[in-house]
Amino acid sequence: MAATSKSTVLLKAVKKITIQFCPFESNVRSTREFLALVGSEKVRSTNTNCEVISVVKHDKSEPVIDVTYVDGERLVMKGEWLTCREMLSAFQSRCKDKDPQIKAGAKK
Amino acid sequence: MSATLCVKLQRNQGWLPLIQSVRHGSKAVTRHKKPVHILKQKLIAVTQYIPPARTVPPGAYPSEEKHVQEDNEFVLLLKKNLEEVFEECKMIAVVQTNACSVDDMLMLRHRLCKHSIKIRFFPNQVMRSFLSNSVYSNMAPLFIGPTVLFVSKEPKVKEMMSALRVSPQMTLLGACIDNTLLSSQGVVSYAKLPSLTVVQGELVSGLTMLTSRTAFMLQRHPAHLSALLQQYIKQQSPDDGAEATPKAEEAS
Numbered sequence: 001m002a003a004t005s006k007s008t009v010l011l012k013a014v015k016k017i018t019i020q021f022c023p024f025e026s027n028v029r030s031t032r033e034f035l036a037l038v039g040s041e042k043v044r045s046t047n048t049n050c051e052v053i054s055v056v057k058h059d060k061s062e063p064v065i066d067v068t069y070v071d072g073e074r075l076v077m078k079g080e081w082l083t084c085r086e087m088l089s090a091f092q093s094r095c096k097d098k099d100p101q102i103k104a105g106a107k108k
Numbered sequence: 109m110s111a112t113l114c115v116k117l118q119r120n121q122g123w124l125p126l127i128q129s130v131r132h133g134s135k136a137v138t139r140h141k142k143p144v145h146i147l148k149q150k151l152i153a154v155t156q157y158i159p160p161a162r163t164v165p166p167g168a169y170p171s172e173e174k175h176v177q178e179d180n181e182f183v184l185l186l187k188k189n190l191e192e193v194f195e196e197c198k199m200i201a202v203v204q205t206n207a208c209s210v211d212d213m214l215m216l217r218h219r220l221c222k223h224s225i226k227i228r229f230f231p232n233q234v235m236r237s238f239l240s241n242s243v244y245s246n247m248a249p250l251f252i253g254p255t256v257l258f259v260s261k262e263p264k265v266k267e268m269m270s271a272l273r274v275s276p277q278m279t280l281l282g283a284c285i286d287n288t289l290l291s292s293q294g295v296v297s298y299a300k301l302p303s304l305t306v307v308q309g310e311l312v313s314g315l316t317m318l319t320s321r322t323a324f325m326l327q328r329h330p331a332h333l334s335a336l337l338q339q340y341i342k343q344q345s346p347d348d349g350a351e352a353t354p355k356a357e358e359a360s
Contacts, residue, residue: 022248023281024291032204032253039206039277054204054279058291 010046015070020055021063031063031079034087067091069098082088083094175194179237186234194244199263201283201295202250208277214277223259223267245290250281265299 006107019035021028037043039052055062067075075094125142144152179187194200208216217227232251239248256278258268263285272278280292290298301307 024246026249029252035204035279036206036253041207041209041212041277044277052206052277056279056292057282058293 007015010095010099012047013069013071013095014047014050014067016053016068018053018055018066018068019063020057020061020066021061022057022061024058025060025063027080029088030064030082033084034079036067037084037088038091047075069094071098073098086089143317183234184337186230187238188236190230190235193257193259194242197259197261199225199258199260199265199268199283199285201258201268202247202281203256203272204279204281205230205254205256206277206279207254212275212277216271219274220258220268223260223264225258225264225268225271228257228259230257238244243287244284244289247282247284255281263298265295269299271298285334 017038019031019038021031021035025031035052035054039054044050044052063079065075065077065079067077069075075091077090079087112353168181208241213227220227232253232255238249239245260268265283265285268278272280277287280295282292283290285295285298
């Protein structure tokens, strides 16, 4: 599916990912797919300090993905009308932006 | 604007015609598209050709009826298994697994086997088609993505929750316990319920509380009276004893 594009998902710049959704709603497909991709063992192993927390609710609320980066920046994605690919590309582009910054900072 | 004058030929031959058409004004043949006169436009619009609606001959295209795909035998077998699972097991929990490693799965299976909870996997399509035909159709939206069923004959929710807490990548989506569909919060509150005997004891005590209170109220006055009389007797008997001994001492 989106396997080829996720081959370089790195979580090095990420501190915490919180995914909350209500599984009985019909608009959670993309959020659940995002959770399946980000929560897999391969991706988790890139950064063991990063927590992937999933909260399952039952109050007809919209699905929200909340990413907290190491430098304190937060990325909030409301997954009701987004596809998994869009969310993944937004997430990965920001991770890549932060990653070389961290590497450059570490080298210095 | 070009004006064409009528041409009338004189009957006398050899004479030049009196009236000759002269082209003047704008040209007929132009490089751009000449705007069509409004009257001509109207005429063209009114007299436009409308072809008759072409009906498709009956056998040309395949009919649009929804083809009920016959299930192949493997799917039928899976559905039979599902039926058995739903009949036997009181607790069926739906858990989303996010690409667990094999070791983690083995550890989880081992932990759950101790409490006779089995982990079963069925393909989502088969699951959804089975559920839509059965009573449990409201569980169908849970089965998206990588999901796995935890089934057991006895509803051992606490053990299941403790096992799930240890493995962080499994997310409990919902459960069907005793033919009732519960969300994850429902499962948590079910786990916190006390056992059946405790609840029965509480119920019995609550019911009998009223009757015991009325019995106590009825017996309160006679009980009070008897207590007072006993107290009086106790008071009297030491007084009698005290009076009797001084009298005995006086007598003696």
